[in-house]
Amino acid sequence: DGGITQSPKYLFRKEGQNVTLSCEQNLNHDAMYWYRQDPGQGLRLIYYSQIVNDFQKGDIAEGYSVSREKKESFPLTVTSAQKNPTAFYLCASSWRLGAFFGQGTRLTVV
């Protein structure tokens, strides 16, 4: 099936840990995005990438890092520098007709 796969669905992080969220797409889209959503809020852009080996910071990039070594993959690392990482993380890939989302990863700090 064509689509976007995010894993894991739920993730628990201890204080001071780095964690990596996976995002894979087989839609052959060039653009990929990471968003963060807090309860009752809209989507805030963390990082985005229009082509392989290139990415740009979004509005809330501090405490996060990404890589884009393959067209299909755009992993997001939540570093220990991100002081309030508990949120719903959404990955999307995009073509001119719109962006399509994975199922999301819920990250909780324990």
Place this chain on the structure above:
Amino acid sequence: QKEVEQNSGPLSVPEGAIASLNCTYSDRGSQSFFWYRQYSGKSPELIMFIYSNGDKEDGRFTAQLNKASQYVSLLIRDSQPSDSATYLCAVFHGSSNTGKLIFGQGTTLQVKP
């Protein structure tokens, strides 16, 4: 000024009525506009996109774009309780090679039976 603004609501309409959702954007050069529906706890799903001024209809949904006023709206006719969700407006800012997709905060729609 936020790049994409929506009234957070909630917007409450009776079943069978027309729901009207509005969105304004700041970048006059924006070319592509999208509406997403998001049910609680789920990821957003694309329901409409529009590029040209005027109306675009798809079933019970109509998207309206006015670039001069930097305004995009979504009309839902014959609203059903299953339409109760948060509706997110998204705008593509910048060129196709370097641009980004920015979302509003979303409007919560409640359709009452």
